[in-house]
Amino acid sequence: MMRRYKKPLVLAAEFVLLTAISLFFILPILWIVASALRPSGPLYTYANPLTLQTFFPTTVTFDNFVHIFKNLHFGRALLNSLLVAVATIAISVLICSMAGFGLAKFAFRGKNLFFFIVLITFMVPFESIVIPLFVLVKRLNIDNTYFALILPAAGNGLAIFLFRQFFSEVPTEILEAARIDGASWIRIFRKIILPLSIPAIVTVIVMVFMFQWNSLFWPLIATHSSRFEVVQVAITAHRSTEDTSWANLFSSAIAGSLPPVILFFFLQKYFVRGISGTGLKG
Amino acid sequence: MFKRKLFHNAYGKTLPYLLLIPTFAVIILFIYWPAVSSFRMSLYKVSPFGNKTIYTGLSNFENLFKNPDYEKSAWFTLFYVSFTVIATIFLSFILALLLNQKVPGSRFYRTLIFSPYAVSPAISGTLWSFLLNPVVGHVNYFFMKAFNVQVLWLTTKPYALYALLFSSIWKALPFSIIFYIAALQNVSDELLESATIEGAGTLRKIWKIQFPLVSPITFYLVIMNIISSMFQSFAIIDVMTKGGPGGYTTTMMYRLFLDAFAYQKTGPASAQSVVMFLLMAGVTIVYFLFGERKVHYA
Numbered sequence: 001m002m003r004r005y006k007k008p009l010v011l012a013a014e015f016v017l018l019t020a021i022s023l024f025f026i027l028p029i030l031w032i033v034a035s036a037l038r039p040s041g042p043l044y045t046y047a048n049p050l051t052l053q054t055f056f057p058t059t060v061t062f063d064n065f066v067h068i069f070k071n072l073h074f075g076r077a078l079l080n081s082l083l084v085a086v087a088t089i090a091i092s093v094l095i096c097s098m099a100g101f102g103l104a105k106f107a108f109r110g111k112n113l114f115f116f117i118v119l120i121t122f123m124v125p126f127e128s129i130v131i132p133l134f135v136l137v138k139r140l141n142i143d144n145t146y147f148a149l150i151l152p153a154a155g156n157g158l159a160i161f162l163f164r165q166f167f168s169e170v171p172t173e174i175l176e177a178a179r180i181d182g183a184s185w186i187r188i189f190r191k192i193i194l195p196l197s198i199p200a201i202v203t204v205i206v207m208v209f210m211f212q213w214n215s216l217f218w219p220l221i222a223t224h225s226s227r228f229e230v231v232q233v234a235i236t237a238h239r240s241t242e243d244t245s246w247a248n249l250f251s252s253a254i255a256g257s258l259p260p261v262i263l264f265f266f267l268q269k270y271f272v273r274g275i276s277g278t279g280l281k282g
Numbered sequence: 283m284f285k286r287k288l289f290h291n292a293y294g295k296t297l298p299y300l301l302l303i304p305t306f307a308v309i310i311l312f313i314y315w316p317a318v319s320s321f322r323m324s325l326y327k328v329s330p331f332g333n334k335t336i337y338t339g340l341s342n343f344e345n346l347f348k349n350p351d352y353e354k355s356a357w358f359t360l361f362y363v364s365f366t367v368i369a370t371i372f373l374s375f376i377l378a379l380l381l382n383q384k385v386p387g388s389r390f391y392r393t394l395i396f397s398p399y400a401v402s403p404a405i406s407g408t409l410w411s412f413l414l415n416p417v418v419g420h421v422n423y424f425f426m427k428a429f430n431v432q433v434l435w436l437t438t439k440p441y442a443l444y445a446l447l448f449s450s451i452w453k454a455l456p457f458s459i460i461f462y463i464a465a466l467q468n469v470s471d472e473l474l475e476s477a478t479i480e481g482a483g484t485l486r487k488i489w490k491i492q493f494p495l496v497s498p499i500t501f502y503l504v505i506m507n508i509i510s511s512m513f514q515s516f517a518i519i520d521v522m523t524k525g526g527p528g529g530y531t532t533t534m535m536y537r538l539f540l541d542a543f544a545y546q547k548t549g550p551a552s553a554q555s556v557v558m559f560l561l562m563a564g565v566t567i568v569y570f571l572f573g574e575r576k577v578h579y580a
Contacts, residue, residue: 014385021377022394025456028409029397031420095304102301107288114302119570121309122505123562124317125513127539128555131548132316132323155308172288185297214402216517236404253405260400265393268460 030055036064036251064251074252077234084149084230085212089205091154100163101193105172121157134221148222153212159204166200167193202270213260231256324552342553351529359533365447366511370454371503378462379488399456403514407521410449411436442523442531449522450515458503465496508565534558
């Protein structure tokens with residue numbers, strides 16, 4: 001194959017363009033990081049003029065982080081969110097993959113109706129069901145518990161949809177052969193379907209994790225004791241009309257964004273493959 | 283078109299249903315049940331004090347459609363959603379093309395560009411409301427130096443809209459870029475090289491080969507972006523403009539939130555949920571019908 005090398009001028013232009021674009025995305029974030037690492041005080045001191053120091057603090061201190069973990073129990077919020085996210089992931093990967101398998105590989109009465117019921121859930125705005133949902137959660141006696149945060153998010157229509165698309169690509173012949181060899185359905189599901197679907201599972205893990213990690217509105221309504229305070233609630237609590245503590249706000253925002261960054265860094269490869277392998281590929 | 287091979291009932295009539303039961307139990311209990319009771323409430327009037335509810339038929343809907351404020355927020359939503367979605371799709375495709383180039387260090391650039399994805403909507407709203415602050419914000423400092431103007435980004439027309447669009451797109455781009463890069467990597471190099479040999483220019487290759495081949499991803503991203511700009515933009519609006527100035531940036535979703543939680547108007551809020559739901563159902567159904575066809579012939 002003939003490979004054409006790029007002209008140096010084109011290459012340089014691409015570098016400049018890429019750098020400009022990356023700056024557009026990263027500068028605001030760099031600014032949060034810099035603000036979190038500055039000694040706490042009026043943030044406005046560092047606001048103008050716009051210099052390099054805006055993005056790289058002259059005195060670096062971790063006092064703000066120490067403060068939010070030691071005195072404001074931010075660690076507790078991190079653990080709460082982690083617990084809620086992991087539990088939701090465990091439940092929804094299990095039950096949504098089962099449903100996706102059923103919808104992808106079987107012919108049965110009412111199948112289209114069931115699939116339609118799944119699709120409808122994409123279209124229900126959460127804000128519109130939140131009041132009756134709270135009434136329900138209260139009646140089930142699980143308000144102000146972890147269950148209230150976990151269970152409503154466990155049945156995820158998008159996850160079912162992704163699993164269904166992915167499982168449809170697995171040749172039915174393989175499963176038939178395994179059936180003939182006497183493998184049970186549970187065995188087929190565990191030994192054939194799930195291993196082949198790692199990218200789909202990872203995609204769902206990232207999706208559910210981000211959903212639960214970013215959720216703010218529902219935790220505010222469903223829980224009220226600080227024992228169950230989740231990350232976003234803890235972060236936005238520093239933001240009040242009269243007295244916003246910017247140092248606390250930004251340091252908790254940074255600490256609260258690290259878990260998604262770490263997760264994403266490790267799973268990026270699978271995540272991307274999961275989407276391009278969902279039967280949506282061209 | 284092809285027909286997918288499926289298991290028929292030879293494998294037991296109950297198994298597929300057993301597989302569906304757990305998820306559907308959760309979905310029906312925690313999504314459908316509240317949705318139905320919310321829909322039911324749209325036909326009632328709830329007295330502001332106490333728990334008296336009176337059946338009023340469709341009058342909540344009639345009042346809603348007669349309300350010029352609601353009409354305004356509907357038009358605003360249409361503009362906000364279509365602009366955000368089209369701009370996000372267009373820009374993310376172009377940026378993905380750039381990031382897909384074999385430039386040394388493109389992995390590094392990719393990581394930088396993904397970073398807003400890790401920040402929650404509430405935080406990115408806070409961040410931008412600070413950067414756009416008319417007195418101390420960095421964006422305004424830049425505008426002062428470059429054009430000698432001071433813009434009240436969050437509190438005046440039409441700048442509040444620009445600010446909102448800008449930060450929404452900034453937040454939405456990384457997600458779409460990730461997907462486009464993955465899709466572009468699946469487009470075979472041989473195809474592009476043979477097109478080059480036959481004399482196709484860069485633009486022609488992008489438009490005639492790469493864009494059609496990633497159309498399934500475009501389809502997926504359009505749906506995801508419509509959903510997120512309809513629903514999730516709520517956090518950004520709440521933090522940045524509170525729907526202002528004077529209701530100018532109030533989307534249908536934000537109005538629903540205000541009526542339900544700030545003003546406690548349960549009946550009208552429920553009627554708005556029904557409208558939102560029907561709207562979303564319409565969009566999704568039309569797109570599925572249209573999209574399915576598009577995907578197969580792409």
